[in-house]
Amino acid sequence: MRANSVNYTSLSLLLNIDGIPLFNSSSGEFYPILFSVPTAEELDGKVFPVGIYYGEKKPDSLSQFLKYFIEELNDVINNGYGSMDINLLGFCCDTPAKSYILGITSHVGFKSCTRCKIHGQTVERRRVFLEIDCPPRTHEDFINNVDTVYQPRSTPLVDIPSVDFVKSFTLDYMHLICLGVLRTLLFMWFKGPLPNKMSKNQRDLISDRLLVLRGHIPSDFVRKPRPIDVIKSWKATELRAFLLYLGPVVLKGVLSDTKYKNFLSLHCASTIILRSELCRNDDYLELSRKLFKYFINSVKTLYGEMYISHNFHNLIHIVDDVHHFRTRIPNFTVHSVSAFPFENFLQQLKKRVRGHNKPLQQIGRRLSEMFSQGHDIFGKHEKKREFSSQHNDGPLPAFCVSPQYSKLYHNKCEITVTAPNNCVKVKNGKVFVIENFAFSNELRKIVAIGRGL
Ligand SMILES: [Zn+2]
DSSP states (O other), X not given: OOOSSOOOSEEEEEEEEOOEEOOSXXXXXXXXEEEEOTTOGGGTTOOEEEEEEEESSSOSOHHHHHHHHHXXXXXXXXXXXXXXXXXXEEEOOOHHHHHHHHTOOOTXXXXXXXXXXXXXEEETTEEEOOOSOOOBOOHHHHHTTOOTTTOOSOOGGGGSTTOOTTTSBOOOHIIIIIIIIIHHHHHHHHTSOTTTSOOHHHHHHHHHHHHHHGGGOOTTSSSOOOOGGGXXXXXXXXXXXXXXXXXXXXXXXXXXXXXXXXXXXXHHHXXXXXXXXXXXXXXXXXXXXXXXXXXXXXXXXXXXXGGOOHHHHHTTTHHHHHHHXXXXXXXXXXXXXXXXXXXXXXXXXXXXXXXXXXXXXXXXXXXXXXXXXXXXXXXXXXXXXXXXXXXXXXXXXXXXEEEEEEEEEETTEEEESSTTSOEEEOTTSOEEEEEEEEEETTTTEEEEEEEEO
16 A cells, blocks of 8 residues: 555545355355445545455354454554544445344344334235334444344444444445335336236336437446346446436326326435435435335335335435434535445456456455555545547637647546537536537636537
């Protein structure tokens, strides 16, 4: 690791522990312990490994698995790392991993909510959680092991002093909303039994609309929309795009008004907790909480109580994460404490393992290569700003001259003079369609030329 550029005085860590199958054909699994630093803008999206376990199944002994990690973490929290203070923000894990490391009952247990004391019920052989306002769980109850049905096993994490055993474990919206609640709705509409399954004509109409929208999706999105006949292979980022941008457009007029309104309540509530300016506004957060509750209650009426699973129930708690983390993380949204960067890192790592021979050693070498290529917590993280694709085609206003460019790469964002990457919103809120980049004689620098909308 290089330590010669960005000077941090403190780092606040978000930890992730999860199991990923390594090969499709055998049972080998990684259990990595990873961290990100959501408080440092320069490290946005970056993930760093603390330790990696590999085996046929998850480690038999949780204490052995976490022993060295807990010792090291306590050491850096107590003594700092070099001149830096190290803090622990919390843990971001999916529900099975959370249950494993906390020693709590699994998500199908009657008393499995990490935030409240709801007692689940069985409806049509499914575990459901129907009540809305149950007493909250507390850190003190967890430490004192008050509820042994909820906590059948002990956890070595109690040896980390700064952990709050209710608030420090995030409700990750990637698993909870994108891969959980939204996927359930989509499967109900597109794959499930009648009466909720859409007709073939309705499904074809939605697929056609998604395909038309491909031409309007800017490069900020990793993937373009795909038709619904491949919905089983939609990734979390595609589900996220559907939730926040595409769903309200392609479902309009296809779903019944009541079901469309139900989807919009999920869309609006999620949009609020994914925009930093709205996460700072208590009125919007209260609106988001009400919309999530409305969504759950209307799902009961429209689709049935059997759908109010652990994931659906946890929607009523997710706004609490905003209140807890927004004072600890600048420009906070629930994305700041989500599994998206961890999942991305693990998939990149998994791709680099070739063959079944000594996978852990292969991972060690790949990580070493990644760090030597600049994946470095202490490396230099410059914001790139680069014009490219020079041309002489205009348009040029009176005060502008060549050189002209048709592409700007700025801070992970690509802006071009053609659709769909030519539409920008500037700081005063106005929206422009970019038509050229050229040198301004007046301002003595390259400027963007565009039409206001
Ligand atoms: Zn609950």
